[in-house]
Amino acid sequence: MAKLAEYSLSTGWSFKDGEDKSPGAWMPVPVVPSVIHQDLQANGKLKDPYVGFNELDARWVNEKSWIYRKVIQKPTVPAGSAIVLAFDGLDTFATVKLDDKVILESNNMFQAHRVEVTAGLEKEGEHILEIDFDCAMIRARELRKQDSKHNWASFNGDPARMSVRKAQYHWGWDWGPVLMTAGIWRGVRLEVYHARVADLWTVTDLDSNHQFARISAFAEVDAVHLDSSYKLNFTLSLRGKEIARETATLESKVAKVTFDIDQPHLWWPHGYGEPDLYEISASLETDQGELHNFVKKIGIRTAEVIQQPDKHGKSFFFRINGVDIFCGGSCWIPADNLLPSISPERYRKWIELMVAGRQAMVRVWGGGCYEDDSFYQACDDLGVLVWQDFMFGCGNYPTWPELLESIKKEAIYNVRRLRHHPSIVLYAGNNEDYQVQEQAGLTYDYEDKNPENWLKTDFPARYIYEKLLPSVVGSLSPKTFYHPGSPWGDGKKTSDPTVGDMHQWNVWHGTQEKYQIFDTLGGRFNSEFGMEAFPHLSTIDYFVENEKDKYPQSHVLDFHNKADGHERRIATYLVENLRTATDLETYIYLTQVVQAETMMFGYRGWRRQWGDERHCGGALLWQLNDCWPTISWAIVDYFLRPKPAFYAVARVLKRVALGVRREHHDWSVTHAQPLKTSKYELWVASALQKEIFGKVELRFLSVDTGLEIHERIVHEDVRIVPNGTTNIIVDGVIDHAAHAEPHVLAARLWLDGEIVARDVDWPQPFKYLDLSDRGLEVKKVSETADKQVFQINTRKPVKCLVFEERDDIRLSDSAMDIVPGDEQTVTITGLQPEERLKYKFLGQ
Structure with a gap:
């Protein structure tokens, strides 16, 4: 018997417009995986849709059908072998034909397919493989018309999108373009084998003191004929060294062995320990040799979501290996509209940025896709927790029997694919679909526990989130927490701050509250909140072609901001807080200052609440990334260029962070009437597990002179509680009659004689302050071939010192507040000795 052989079908494809019958219609495909926009660009038929208004010129692609074709040769087939054509992803309505015979019809982008083609490739010589991709946009509209009784309530994009199992953001979102892709978006190959390991998974039991683990390993075998001579050799390795081996004979399609491990190496989120990974392999063998070897990496850990009554309502936080973890992090959208263009290296760079930014968790949002394996592997390798939504977003989804069947297959395939990743600690049924239910007034009787009744209401999608998906997760990954939706809390209103998670959009959206009070608006777990900011000028240079369009309110810049009412909202937050500007570079910077301040106020306050009986269990900002070069809520833009908010969040999420804050005085309400006194607070937040x-x-x-206007306060030998908040001053009072001039509160924390944390609280709003003539000095004090260290001093307080971002450099810090008498340093890696970086600060 021969070993499994794989033949990649990545090259030799051609494609054409499905309606073009001319002989010269076929064009070459450089490589698959690909989608139609990439292939059209490669053939000079489409301009980059990310530049200027080119998205509009690409709209014709959205309403077309496409045909892909490849000539394949029959591979070498040992006697008794099967030939399988394996597709890891087809986008979306695909009819696959082999020599004009239909062998597969697919209508779900999120499924993989395996088709046996042994008989079809029986003849030697050439065979024609052809895939017809029907237009998803037109098909969706047709499907919507067929169900006129359904309430198609939704936010974002064409409501018809909900009838199709395709990435929902392809219909356009409030941060992305309308680009309806089609194509072989994941790998395709031929497999020839007698037998193979079809799946490998584990179930781990870890004792309460973490001194012993039992791993039950399962392997499922796919064979032409299941032979009693087959055996499975399982090996378990750690850091390249084999630590255990077990053998099982095959009595059915699934074999099982058990490994007992003393003193197991645990998988931890970064900052809490090493994200140790074991490697498990299942080798399918006969007396003649190995037929197939299947390898996966796994982690040993426990992951719980703690929901228990307390004085604030009902908790919602994560406990990993018995340790409560404040999950500061971000929401993730697909990193490109053209998904095959995201390389494993690019995925890893994104997750490396999260680690550099001290972010513990990433939420894979439900309007995109179940991500590539390399995304989750990077999270495993680097210790980033994953909150995984199922792919339903902002809508009331229909539930035809055939659609439910497709969704079930989708869920089974993806949970089986992802269940070995220790980084995945939660599956959520959807994104904001319960909010759509509330706003559209759809029926939701939480006390009705009969799933068949749910299908008869005008909110039938409840069946998907509370019956279908939890059944799949419970069956295939029973130790992973399932949450019906995001936001969701025990059937209460999605805005209820006492239970579950919430999306807090009353800053920016909704009532457009002042960002200075963000922490008062939160709930038990804040899984979305955000503030827009422009990307860096280098990113704008990419998509704005003409110099005459490089001003803040140009048509092309507005076109690249898809958020409804963004002009008013950006203007509101700018004019309330800062002296505005008309030149683009300063305007960009000012929007970034607002975003950085907003994120800081939210994260800082919510992290402090962690120490108050886990009042806030975590905060996931909207959003980490972009899918194209644009203006959005992202804190890192499409080209992986961090905005100032990235650094502001990183400081608040330090293992030991310091916070100082005076009470918010809303000048817009008091009409600039001065305060007589104001209160302030000072605290330390610690994620360390020891005192x-x-x-x-x-x-x-003083903001104006840089001099101390009040005797400094020093607390020696402060006992800082583990994994919580230590309040140092809770009732401080500033007497403004005695200290009338504007001043900052500048706090520092020393551990073992070293400054480990700082925080500076400023009088608000900044627009009332004179921030000229700061006396800032940025001085190079050392350099190597690719690293420079700068020393920073100032005569007067400086707000938001931002260093220029370049693709080939990394900053140890940026968006910094600098005060007199507190020298700081910044290390810049990748900067050559002769190179200089520009920097800017507020009022410069």
Whole structure:
């Protein structure tokens, strides 16, 4: 018997417009996986849709059908072998023909397919493989018309999108273009084998003191004929060294062995320990040799979502290996509209940025896709927790029997594919579909527990989220927490701050509250919140072709901001807080200052609440990334260029962070009437698991002169509680009669004689402050071939010192507040000795 052989079908394809019958219609495909927009661009038939208004010129592609074709040769087939054509992903309505015979019809982008073609490739010589991709946009509209009784309530995009199992953001979103892709979007190959390992998975039991683990390993075999001579050799390795081996004979399609491990190496989120991974392999063998070897990496850990009554309502936080973890992080959208263009290296760079930004969790949002294996592997390798939505977003989805069957297959395939990843700690049924239910007034009787009744209401999608999906997760990954939706909390309103998770959009959207009070608006777990900011000028240079369009409100810039009412909202937050500008570079910077401040106020306050009986269990900002070069809520733009907010969040999420804040005085309500007194607070937030002692200092520095206007406050030997909040000053009072000039509160924390954390609280709003003539000095103090260290001092307080972002460099810090008498350093890696970076600060 021969070993399994794989033949990639990545090259030699051609494609054409499905309606073009001319002999010269066929065009070459450089490589698959690909989607139609990539292939049209490669043939000079389409301009880059990410530049200027080219998205509009690409709209014709959205309403077309396409045909892909490849000539294949019959591979070498040992006697008794099967030939399988394997597709890892077809986007979306695909009819596959082999020598004009239909062998597969697919209508779900999120499924993989395996078709046996042994008989079809029986003849030697050439065979024609052809795939017709029907137009998803037209098919969706047809399907919607067929169900006129359904309430197609939704946010974003064409409501018809809900009838099709395709990435929903392809219909356009409030941060992305309308680009209806089609094509072989994941790998395709021929497999020849007598038998193979079709799946390998584990179930791990870890004892409460983490000293012993039992791993049950399962392997499923796919064979032409299941032979009693087959055996499976399972091996378990750690860091390249084999630590255990077990053998099982095949009595059915599934074989099982058990590994007992003393003193197991646990998988931890970064910052809490090493994200150790074991490697498990299942080798399918006969007396004649190995037929197939299947390998996966797994982690040993426990992951719980703790929901228990407390004084704030009902908790919602994550406990990993018995340790409560504040999950500061981000929401993730697909990193490109043209998904095959995202390489494993690019995925890894995104997750490396999260680690650099001290973010513990990423939420894979439900309007995109179940991500590539390399995304989750990067999260496993680097210790980033994953909150995984199922692919339903912002709508009331229909539930035809055939659609439910397709959704079930989709869920089974993806949970089987992903269940070995230790990074995945939660599956959520959807994104904001319960909010759509509330806003559209759809029926939802939480007390009715009969799933068949749900299908008869005008909110039938409840059946998907509360019956179908939890059944799949419970069957295939029973130790992974399932959450019906995001936001969701025990059937209460999605805006209820006492239970579950919430999307807090009353800053930016909704009532457009002041960002300075963000922390008062949160709930038990804040899984969405955000503030827009422009990307860096280098990114704008990419998509704005003409110099005359490089001003803040140009048509092309507005076109690249898909958020409804963005002009008013950006203007509101700018004019309330800052002195506005008309030149583009300064305007970009000002929007970034607002975003950085907004994220800081939210994260800082919510992290403090972690120490109050886990009042807030985590905060996932909207959003980490972009799918094209644009203006959005992303804190890192399409080209992986961090905005200032990235650094502001990283500081708040330090293992030990310091916070100082005066009470918010809303000038717009009091009409600039001065305060007589104001209260302030000072605290330390620690994620360490042990008690530590430190020194905390608070200074009061004039904005105008940089001099101390009040005696500094110093606390020696402060006992800092583990994994919580230590309140140092809760009732401080500033007497403005005695100290009338505007001043900052500048706090520092020392541990073992070293400054480990800072925070600076400024008088708000910034527009009332004179921030000229700061006396800032940025001085190079050392350099190597690719690294420079700069020393930063100032005579007067400086707000939001931002260094220029370049693709080939990394900054140890940016978006910094600098105060007199507190020298700071920044290390810039990748910068050559002769190179210089520009920087800017507020009022420069």
